[in-house]
Amino acid sequence: MPKPRILIADDEPNIVLSLEFLMERAGYAVEVVDNGEDALRRAAEDPPDLLLLDVMLPRLSGFEVCQRLRALPACRSLPIIMLTAKGRDSEISKGLALGATAYVTKPFSVHDLVAQVKSLLDRSG
Amino acid sequence: MRTWPRFLAAVAAAVVLVLAVIAGYTIVVWNTLDAARREALVPLAAAYGDTLLLLVIMLALGLALALAPLFRAYVVAPQQLAQAARLIATANPGHRVTAQASPEMRELASAINLLATRYESALREARSGMEAARRDVEQEKNRLAALMSELTHGVIVCNAEGAMLLYNSTAREIFAQRGTALDRTLLGLGRSVFALIDRTLIAHSLGRVQEQLRRGVARPVVHFVTSTPAGDLLRAQMAPIRGNSAAPEGYILTFTEAGSELAFAERGEELLQSLAETGRAALGNVRAAAEAMHEAADLDAAQRGRFLRVIREEADALARRLEQGARAHADEMRAQWPLEDISCGDLVAHAAAHIGQSLAVEVQTDAGATDAWIRADSYAMLHALAWLAQQLRDGHGARSVFLRTSVSGQHVHIDVGARGIAGVEASSAGWETSAIAQHGELARRTIKQVMERHGGEAWQQADPAAGEIYFRVLLPLGEPMARAPVVERVYESRPEFYDFDLFHQSGQTAALDNRRLADLAYTVFDTETTGLEPSRGDEIIAIGGVRILNGRMLAHEAFEQLIDPCRPLSPGSARITGIDADMLKGQPTIDAVLPAFHRYCTDTVLVAHNAAFDMRFLQLKEQKSGVRFTQPVLDTLLLSAVLHPALESHKLEAIAERHGVSIIGRHTALGDAMVTAEIFLRMIPQLAERGIVTLKDAHEAAQRTYYARVRY
Numbered sequence: 112m113p114k115p116r117i118l119i120a121d122d123e124p125n126i127v128l129s130l131e132f133l134m135e136r137a138g139y140a141v142e143v144v145d146n147g148e149d150a151l152r153r154a155a156e157d158p159p160d161l162l163l164l165d166v167m168l169p170r171l172s173g174f175e176v177c178q179r180l181r182a183l184p185a186c187r188s189l190p191i192i193m194l195t196a197k198g199r200d201s202e203i204s205k206g207l208a209l210g211a212t213a214y215v216t217k218p219f220s221v222h223d224l225v226a227q228v229k230s231l232l233d234r235s236g
Numbered sequence: 237m238r239t240w241p242r243f244l245a246a247v248a249a250a251v252v253l254v255l256a257v258i259a260g261y262t263i264v265v266w267n268t269l270d271a272a273r274r275e276a277l278v279p280l281a282a283a284y285g286d287t288l289l290l291l292v293i294m295l296a297l298g299l300a301l302a303l304a305p306l307f308r309a310y311v312v313a314p315q316q317l318a319q320a321a322r323l324i325a326t327a328n329p330g331h332r333v334t335a336q337a338s339p340e341m342r343e344l345a346s347a348i349n350l351l352a353t354r355y356e357s358a359l360r361e362a363r364s365g366m367e368a369a370r371r372d373v374e375q376e377k378n379r380l381a382a383l384m385s386e387l388t389h390g391v392i393v394c395n396a397e398g399a400m401l402l403y404n405s406t407a408r409e410i411f412a413q414r415g416t417a418l419d420r421t422l423l424g425l426g427r428s429v430f431a432l433i434d435r436t437l438i439a440h441s442l443g444r445v446q447e448q449l450r451r452g453v454a455r456p457v458v459h460f461v462t463s464t465p466a467g468d469l470l471r472a473q474m475a476p477i478r479g480n481s482a483a484p485e486g487y488i489l490t491f492t493e494a495g496s497e498l499a500f501a502e503r504g505e506e507l508l509q510s511l512a513e514t515g516r517a518a519l520g521n522v523r524a525a526a527e528a529m530h531e532a533a534d535l536d537a538a539q540r541g542r543f544l545r546v547i548r549e550e551a552d553a554l555a556r557r558l559e560q561g562a563r564a565h566a567d568e569m570r571a572q573w574p575l576e577d578i579s580c581g582d583l584v585a586h587a588a589a590h591i592g593q594s595l596a597v598e599v600q601t602d603a604g605a606t607d608a609w610i611r612a613d614s615y616a617m618l619h620a621l622a623w624l625a626q627q628l629r630d631g632h633g634a635r636s637v638f639l640r641t642s643v644s645g646q647h648v649h650i651d652v653g654a655r656g657i658a659g660v661e662a663s664s665a666g667w668e669t670s671a672i673a674q675h676g677e678l679a680r681r682t683i684k685q686v687m688e689r690h691g692g693e694a695w696q697q698a699d700p701a702a703g704e705i706y707f708r709v710l711l712p713l714g715e716p717m718a719r720a721p722v723v724e725r726v727y728e729s730r731p732e733f734y735d736f737d738l739f740h741q742s743g744q745t746a747a748l749d750n751r752r753l754a755d756l757a758y759t760v761f762d763t764e765t766t767g768l769e770p771s772r773g774d775e776i777i778a779i780g781g782v783r784i785l786n787g788r789m790l791a792h793e794a795f796e797q798l799i800d801p802c803r804p805l806s807p808g809s810a811r812i813t814g815i816d817a818d819m820l821k822g823q824p825t826i827d828a829v830l831p832a833f834h835r836y837c838t839d840t841v842l843v844a845h846n847a848a849f850d851m852r853f854l855q856l857k858e859q860k861s862g863v864r865f866t867q868p869v870l871d872t873l874l875l876s877a878v879l880h881p882a883l884e885s886h887k888l889e890a891i892a893e894r895h896g897v898s899i900i901g902r903h904t905a906l907g908d909a910m911v912t913a914e915i916f917l918r919m920i921p922q923l924a925e926r927g928i929v930t931l932k933d934a935h936e937a938a939q940r941t942y943y944a945r946v947r948y
Contacts, residue, residue: 126517133527178662204693218522219520
């Protein structure tokens with residue numbers, strides 16, 4: 112059985128370093144993009160099993176990426192976890208309204224995040 | 237002299253008394269005599285008859301001489317003393333009575349003089365006390381006036397009925413600058429504040445103030461947002477003026493223009509927001525790195541070094557950012573104007589009006605959350621909503637937009653959308669970060685910034701089934717009333733400045749006819765015209781007006797407007813009025829000016845000299861201007877004829893001279909209006925002396941004069 116594939120879209124190398132490291136250790140295949148456009152393109156071309164999507168991305172915001180992906184039939188049920196440093200109620204509402212599966216605010220526990228990723232993949236797999 | 241006959245009467249009475257005694261004695265003696273002696277006495281009496289008469293006259297003279305000093309001392313003197321006392325009491329407290337002949341009268345005179353001295357000094361004391369008090373009040377008034385004019389906030393004080401009692405120059409600037417030139421005069425003492433601010437908004441705010449008063453809030457105050465007649469937003473604050481009763485006697489409104497305070501608060505919010513975000517992000521990175529090191533005990537030195545470097549970098553960056561933030565905070569947060577409570581209904585109504593006007597699109601409102609309150613910078617929010625509507629118009633060709641509100645949990649949704657637009661996909665591309673205004677206070681602000689300031693979000697959604705595309709603005713629900721602390725305290729009954737008479741003046745809706753002339757509000761006006769025959773096409777070229785309130789001419793609130801008559805002027809009129817064709821070029825026409833003048837005259841009685849002439853001009857313009865002047869009218873020409881029927885001339889100059897009013901600016905509309913106003917003010921007490929007290933009295937008296945029959 113191939114490893115589940117996770118696409119990480121985040122432009123901050125310092126968080127990507129840890130995320131990538133821990134996701135790989137948890138047994139996932141990880142691909143990283145650092146802007147919204149690439150995230151949209153990669154996810155549309157070859158939908159991953161799960162998308163970790165930062166809200167504040169250059170070129171195309173996480174919200175925009177999420178909304179556009181949901182419009183694509185292939186990505187309609189793709190689990191998308193949005194990551195943000197803002198964490199206001201209204202922003203969470205917006206993310207969920209635009210199609211995010213889950214919403215995680217920084218600082219988050221990577222340990223918990225890995226557990227959440229696992230449960231989402233189990234459910235959709 | 238009424239004392240002379242009384243003296244004669246007294247002398248006569250004395251003579252009669254003496255004669256009566258003698259006659260009585262004679263009769264008694266006569267009765268004791270026998271017949272022979274009586275007969276012997278008769279010729280004797282006849283022989284001395286003449287002498288007897290002489291004796292009586294001498295007796296009278298003697299009595300008169302004897303009585304004169306007594307009469308002077310005890311009858312004339314008290315009368316003189318009484319007159320002198322009356323003089324002291326009514327006209328001249330410095331007057332003193334002169335020394336008297338008799339000791340009793342000397343006593344009385346000195347008593348009167350003592351009383352007069354005491355009275356005079358008491359009077360002087362009272363006067364100087366009054367003078368000092370007046371000076372104090374005057375000084376206080378000047379101080380208050382100076383203070384008010386220095387305020388950067390506009391201030392208007394109203395009584396409970398909404399009549400303005402006081403305003404400062406900033407309020408005047410705010411409303412003048414924003415209103416059209418013709419509307420400048422809506423602000424004025426005694427005028428209704430509802431001409432400036434929506435009655436329902438005032439009523440609503442007053443209701444909220446009263447609610448706070450009932451709850452015993454220490455400093456009841458309500459913030460709201462309003463707009464000037466020209467449509468610009470103002471931040472307003474209402475505080476009550478408490479009287480002796482439970483309901484406030486009036487209220488103080490303060491205003492600032494919405495734009496000027498914006499920057500401070502917005503930068504403060506932004507700063508906090510960005511600090512929180514960078515803090516969270518940095519902590520997130522540090523935590524993730526720490527967890528990675530913790531989870532993987534088998535890291536090699538290179539990997540370990542990379543995670544440690546992340547932790548160090550993030551910690552340093554965070555420390556730097558906090559340092560910067562603290563400094564920026566100190567700089568920026570000095571003054572902060574809070575977001576104010578505004579109901580969704582008000583916001584949407586404002587927005588609908590603004591969008592309809594500025595974008596020329598049809599706006600439907602579909603308010604499901606009219607009563608929900610949000611805390612908003614409504615100025616920014618209004619422009620943000622309008623900008624979103626503009627995107628629908630420009631981007632999707634929407635001719636009509638809808639504004640829809642609903643409440644969802646702890647949030648309010650405000651949707652700006654359009655219907656019947658097929659095949660559009662919702663997108664977040666670009667619009668969030670475009671500037672919503674190119675200049676002004678909101679220059680280069682974006683929807684994103686506006687949303688961040690409100691703790692809100694905005695996105696676009698499409699509902700293909702309903703053929704709708706809309707922007708959804710999500711804002712946190714506010715609390716309609718800030719939780720003000722409940723404080724038990726006893727308050728002084730009213731602020732320390734004035735006793736404004738108008739607080740106790742009821743509105744002018746009562747039957748005017750029975751109101752006293754001295755209590756009414758007047759607009760005294762005059763027109764200049766191209767000629768004397770309105771029915772032959774002569775036109776008004778200038779209107780000047782000035783108001784009288786509480787017996788005072790309000791010269792600072794005058795109305796003065798030149799009018800383009802749209803016809804050539806006769807050379808004669810230019811000579812009289814000093815207004816030539818060039819001056820009238822570019823002035824508004826009569827149909828624009830009369831509605832403004834009509835507003836100026838609201839709730840007042842019109843006064844003019846030879847009013848029939850001016851009123852005729854106004855009446856002929858009723859159709860064209862769409863306003864009718866139905867106010868009661870008083871004519872100073874007729875009133876002058878009432879006061880001085882025998883005098884020939886009732887021309888304005890002649891009356892002015894008679895009343896000691898100096899004429900300045902004769903034959904300018906405003907100059908004449910002011911002269912007429914001063915004359916009218918001086919006529920009011922004279923009319924009252926003749927029993928003409930009410931408006932009805934004045935009308936009836938005027939109608940009886942000859943001049944009332946002249947027609948134009």
